[in-house]
Amino acid sequence: MARMLPKKDAVIIGLGWTGSILAQQLTDAGLNVVAIERGPWRDTSTDFNIAYMQDELRYAIRKDLFLKPSVEAMTMRNSLSQTALPMRDYGSFLPGDGVGGAGVHWNGHTWRFWESDFQIKTHLTQRYGAAKIKNLQLQDWGVTWNEIEPSFDTFEYLCGISGKAGNLKGQIQPGGNPFESPRGRDYPNPPMKMPYASTLFAEKMKELGYHPFPLPSANMSQAYVNPLGVRMGQCSYCGFCERFACGNYSKASAQTTILPVLMRKPNFELRTECEVLKVNLTPDGKHAKSVTYIDAHGVEYEQPGDIVVICAYALMNVRMMLLSRIGTQYDPVTGQGTVGRNYCYQTSAGARLFFEGKHFNPFIGAGSLGQTVDDFNGDAFDHSKLNFVGGGGISCSVTNGRPISNRPVLPGTPRWGAKWKQATAEGYNNSMGFGCEGSSYPVRENYLDLDPTYKDRHGRPLLRITFDFPDNDIAMSNYMSDQLEKMTKPFNAKFAGVSRLKKGWDSVPYQTTHNTGGAIMGSNPKTSAVNKYLQSWDVPNVFVIGASAFAHNAGMNPTGTVGALAFWAAQAITGQYIKNPGALVHA
């Protein structure tokens, strides 16, 4: 029997980005909050020691900061007809682990999804007609741009995002992204200083008539004090960002923006190395009364709470709902049910160029350092004569020149020996690349559920991912590859190669950790798991925060929108729910 603990006002599952934001906002409103985190406590100077954080073997190759499959694995298959197998190692994506979650080792690309994303079905139907998107399960998010915009702003100022506004209250700003939706004010910090490759890219894109702008970055272009009074240092462009934690306090994370304030609060408590097994509902299944968790010694506890906020990673949010029977499992055959629906990923394409006599100095890098063009993102361009919808941002970012992983060589180079050594020496400073972060649109047969065979160390079914790149996204990605190819021309490179995406998602090579959907937000309880405030339609004292709420994935990194949704949901809880508990939307 689990030991029963005293009740809290709110129980938060997971203390990553969203858990920290929710905990901060809920404790500010006076609630007694406990966060239960599966992984360890982690802090900058003690765990992200700048004296050894640049250990590429430990962090990037052996993935020291990531979730281990022995703790939680997932199974995957490409289609309903296949039998899913467990991923024995995380490859295609790398979930985070411990306090700060994936926000510890992210790169810091901080985008705002567009106004048209939040009403994507309405927008595309109006512009192209319903037939254009008949094979896609696109749907509006239930929240509008004007509602969510202030939450984007809050997140950007919390993080100290470095960037340049492109659309201030409808006025297009030179040097910014003209395709972004109107923002209330500029970024809190100026853009990062640009490396040579990105500068060259921006020049060539301008020549082609496109609109390059600095990639909005959670790396600090200068020292910053956020609205909570927490200070961050200037980025040193060390090139150890993604897969690493920042030892310099210069990448926004829960550790560098919220935790110094949150951890001091008397009405906040954190329990680390405690894994929540499930959310316990009342017998009618309409109210969450507690969560059951197991600590590092294997002792089980039951933690009651008035509100349960699920803030694990997107995929784990969905699994927690399914294990706890919150909402109904989505069925890809009938299209009924909501939990597991509209799982999406990200669809990428890339170009690599080789020159002679250049000095790109890729070791001057940062997670989010580069120039982007959005001329082919979302619905910024006319799709009426194209056989797809969607698009992606095309960025030339310089993240690193690390010795193990970053060894670009010309195609045809031997994989070892003197010729490889020579090519690697030539390629290091003579190569640059740019890539497309493409949208991923939902189709009926891509979804999440519980695996019928494989179980975790506690005997709970693993999450099963059924996914392949939809025809729409393959067409989109190949169109983007065409654009990338055209974009390489003005560089007059010695060699330029472009990747082309094919069917058959492979879970082994790293692609992106941008898993979205499965517990999507919306205005119809038949087609969404949570309402516009990320509140479960079925169990109104449960809120599910994260990219799990995305009704589709846009052609940009998700964290900015995840942060905005976290503040948006927190505002609904503190402003509406605690005054009048119950469903905030009546369908």
Add this chain to the structure above:
Amino acid sequence: MRRFLLAAALAVLSMPAWAAGTDAGKYQVVLGDCEGCHGKNLAGGVVLQTPFGKMVAPNITPDKDTGIGNYSAGDFKLAMTRGLAPGGRPLYPAMPYPYYAHMSDAEITALWDYMRTVKPVKNSVHVNQLRFPYNMRVLMRGWNLLFFRPAPIAETGPSAEWNRGAYLVNGPAHCGACHSPKNAFGADKGPLTGAVLQGWFASDLTSDRNAGLGGWSIADIVDYLKTGRNAHSLASGPMAEAVENSTSRMTDADLKAIAVYLKDLPPSRGNGGPATGMEAQVKAGAVAYDITCAACHGRDGKGSALFPPLAGNAAVRQVRPDSIVRMVLAGGRAAATPGAPTGPGMPSFGWRLTDDQVSNILTYVRNNWGNQAPAISPETVGRIRSALHAGS
């Protein structure tokens, strides 16, 4: 959901009311930094490393069995101002009664009234873990005879503010307990010129321009004590605790009084001047500094909004380098206060830097950007490293 609203209301009510003077006794706890040794709940258990062995701060909650629940007001006053427990048993001066002896009857009474309202906690503490012969309490009678001079502090200063500062520094705030050098018996000698304690060097607080507070304005001192940081430095180590538990919760008027008094202290004999004949060491240190330290502290030593400057930072120019060597070897964490909540940490470099490298880097830091201080030898670094390994 009324419960939530109630919780919100309580959160507001629990704001530090004593700051407005409504709870004089609780404010005495702040001034005296009782929590620093006796713990947040005053139930004791904080270990003090002394040159004479280990002492553990006792439980001073009103618990009858393990705390001071059986004390009378008179017992309490004797303990605070004479260092005597009930029955005449002498306390060790790790309990800073030589400072508290300067507190007035009214202040002791207010503190006692507050102490009786503290939640009793059952926590038995083995206080005296000193080595022989220091573990013999009877020795303290002789110590008191030799070194203890209980008397009110004469109000001889140029202003009421100065007098208040003198009272706070030499009375309840017991700054000298750490910052004044000690004689062989652990009694103060020389006022506030800096002293080694628990493996740290508590800085020179006199007006010496190089090692002391001569380069700080009154506002700088107030900022530092209130938030744990100012333009020149960050509080870390035991001072970070003193800032968090005590000075950050003092009134602005009291902080200014402390600053006015400290600024008027006669300068110490300084730190012994610049390192001479150390060109090779400084040169090697410059290279190692750029590689190891400059990303945060800047090649110009000016730091940033987050990281403290090393240029013009008196903490790096103390006569004894124990704190900065320790900081490089073991790392440390700055104070986190409502005014400066970040509490940035310095990571440990001890595993990566040799004694030679640490001595080179720090000798460079102590003699660059206008800093002047004696060289640090590799042997000194080695001694401090051994002490850290020994867990002191």
